[in-house]
Amino acid sequence: MAAPKITVTMPCYNCGDTVGGALESLLAQTCADFEVVAVDDGSTDDTAGVLAEYARRDSRIRTFSIEHGGVIAAANAGIEAARGRYVARMDADDEALPERLAAQSKLLDEHPETGLVGCRVRFGGCRETCAGYAHYVDWTNTLLTHEAVSLNRFVEFPVPNPSIMFRRECLDEHGPYRDGDFPEDYELLLRWLEAGVKMEKVDAELLVWNDPPTRLSRNHPRYDVSAFYRIKTEYLARWLAANNPHHPVVHILGSGRTTRKRADLLLDHGIEFAAYYDVDPRKIGHVVNGVRVRDRNDVPEPGAGFCIPYVASRGAREDIAEFLSDRGYVTGRDCIPAA
Template structure:
């Protein structure tokens, strides 16, 4: 049988209540030249029976059985069995909109410089109960170009993992998911961006990204906030060594306890703080672990220092960017946000 153009990799573990909808959404795609590589990761519910039925009904569905090893093992097993030139990711509790595969494959066809294609996603949870996740989805949907994705990579994960489609050669060259005490999807994106892979998104909502209470990103320590900051700091430190003309010195915007806790991880990688900068008059003039807290107006002129905003509260990051750019700062040249 000829290899399909696209392989959709689908890790499955105890997802009997949702995997049927995921498969139906894929089998309803306007693009027809694809396969679904569904890996049953040792499920103990009725997932296996559902997958077997879909495999029997449609030749495009291939099911691989493995002993339970977790989502990374299942995702990599699916990648290893994929035959397509383009390899897409899908989670068994999400739904692809009908044009998803066609639109992302078209983006990769048209843009030979792009190695990973994402898309805008539709939040599938309750916006009131899960406001933080919903705001994250809204934010990531604003990042469409290679430049926006690359320069915001240290804020949060800029391309939701279930929405990606990649070129096979990128996996062969830069590797699949790595296992460790970090979110494997974020680490892959950081690793590939560091290697020079350009990423862009189709400017369409092509995936319904559901947010069930049992989602791993809510329950597994690999995906907790501290794990995100550990891995992002490692890659940020290397980015600074290559891109900060004042390396190893940086100016930190924000001086609150949370900011210092996150920024201080950089110290373990040899980064030095020239100063903290804040807008709270109660903090200005203090010295924290030998580092001065200065008024934000005292940031150096563009070209005289490099700034990292570490303020994550909603709206504050955007306000800080407006302030820096009003002073002539250029994103990526004079500053990069990290929270």
């Protein structure tokens, strides 16, 4: 049998209630030149039976079971079995909209310099009870170009993992998911960006990203806040070493407890702080770990120092970006946002 153009890899664990819907959404794609490699990660429910039934119905669905080893083992097993020129990822509780595979593969066809593509995604949870996650999805949907993805990589995870499609060569050159005490999807993205992989998004909603209570990012310690900041800081420190003309010295915008807790992780990587900057007059003049808190208006002129706005809250982040832009700062040259 000829190899398909696209392989969709789908790790599956105890998802008997949802995986049928995910597979139905793939079978309804306008692009027919694909296969699905669904890996049953030692499920204890009826996942294996559901997968077997779909494999009997359609030869494009290939499925096999492995001993339960977690999502990374299952994801990499699917990747290893993939035969497609392009490899897509999808979770067993999400829904691919009909044009997903056609639109993403078209972008890769037309832009050989691009290694990985995403898309805008539709939030599938409750916006009232899961407002933070919904706002995060909205934010990712504003990042469509490689420049936007690259320059915002240290704020949050800019390309939702279930939405990606990439060239097989990226795997050969930069490796699959790695196992460790960090979110494997974020680490892969940071590693590939660091290696120079160009990433773009299709400017269309092509995936419904559901947010069930069982989602791993809600329950597994690999995805807790501290794990995100550890891996983010490691890659940010290396980015600064390569791009900060004043390395290892930086200026930190923000001086609250959360900012200091996150920014101070850089100190373990040899980064030095010239000052903290804040808008709160009650903080200005204080000394934190030997570093003075200064008025925000005292930040150095562009070219005289490198700034990192360490602000996570919505509104404040946009305010600082506008402040630096008005002073002539260019993101990536004079500053890089983090959170």
